[in-house]
Amino acid sequence: MAIRFSNSSPELWNPDLAPTDPSHRTWTAYHYMSLWIGMVMCIPCYMLAAGLIDQGFSAWQAVGMVLAGNAIVLVPMLLNGHAGAKFAIPFAVLVRTSFGVKGAKLPAFMRAVVACGWFGIQCWVGGSAIYAVGNIVTGGALVGSRMGWIGIDAGQLGSFILFWALHLYFIARGPESVRWIESISARSHGKPTRQSPLASSHSAYTAPTPVLRSSPATLKMMARRHASRVSRSIVATDVLRWVAG
Numbered sequence: 001m002a003i004r005f006s007n008s009s010p011e012l013w014n015p016d017l018a019p020t021d022p023s024h025r026t027w028t029a030y031h032y033m034s035l036w037i038g039m040v041m042c043i044p045c046y047m048l049a050a051g052l053i054d055q056g057f058s059a060w061q062a063v064g065m066v067l068a069g070n071a072i073v074l075v076p077m078l079l080n081g082h083a084g085a086k087f088a089i090p091f092a093v094l095v096r097t098s099f100g101v102k103g104a105k106l107p108a109f110m111r112a113v114v115a116c117g118w119f120g121i122q123c124w125v126g127g128s129a130i131y132a133v134g135n136i137v138t139g140g141a142l143v144g145s146r147m148g149w150i151g152i153d154a155g156q157l158g159s160f161i162l163f164w165a166l167h168l169y170f171i172a173r174g175p176e177s178v179r180w181i182e183s184i185s186a187r188s189h190g191k192p193t194r195q196s197p198l199a200s201s202h203s204a205y206t207a208p209t210p211v212l213r214s215s216p217a218t219l220k221m222m223a224r225r226h227a228s229r230v231s232r233s234i235v236a237t238d239v240l241r242w243v244a245g
Helices: 028-039 043-052 059-089 095-101 106-137 154-173 173-188 197-203 214-225 227-243
Strands: none
Touching: 028 059, 028 173, 043 059, 043 106, 095 106, 095 214, 106 154
16 A cells, blocks of 8 residues: 555645555566557557558558657656656656656646547547458448538447447456456467467468468558558458457
8 A cells, every 4th residue: 555644735645646555566577568568569550551552651661660650759758767667657657857847847737638539530440440350240231321511421420439448347447457458459469379369360361372472572562552442441450360369
């Protein structure tokens, strides 16, 4: 249990700001690694690489730029997270060393705004995955006329709301649920395990033999020809493997 000083202000101390006690420090190096894999091996990164190929970059250039971007972000993320991992303090407390107690609210708020934006992007991508799979299963039954100024049909809106609602489960369960799902997600990119049926179905997928044997030039030509369909195909395939698991 965290220690609370008597007569302390809620701005200085509350259960959300208190260091995590040892009994709740359940994340190991493996879980941190799984989290990082889950953050970089994701559909938006696939979409980014496909978009770069569509703009004329080679497959190696596209993958290299995505890798370089993640490597650049890795350094400040490690530095920013070191104090939390070592001393179990949250970002809102750590940033007080630079901005003070009052000023720390500004970077915390800015971080929340960025998180909201990225959460919206991820929900849109996840909703698009549900929409694509739903149309595959139902033969395009979700496709409809666009809804005025929104610019999307009712099926897309419903898929977005459904994917957004799925997050409520993990929000209610807290960080431990994130540790669990990220561990499963990371395993799905490696060898399968008994504990994770998802890993078996996910890792069982292999690219068609002609694609594996194609030259870089051929891959580039194929990617540019089908660039408009790449993102949707990847999304549908990933979610289908997820549902099958």
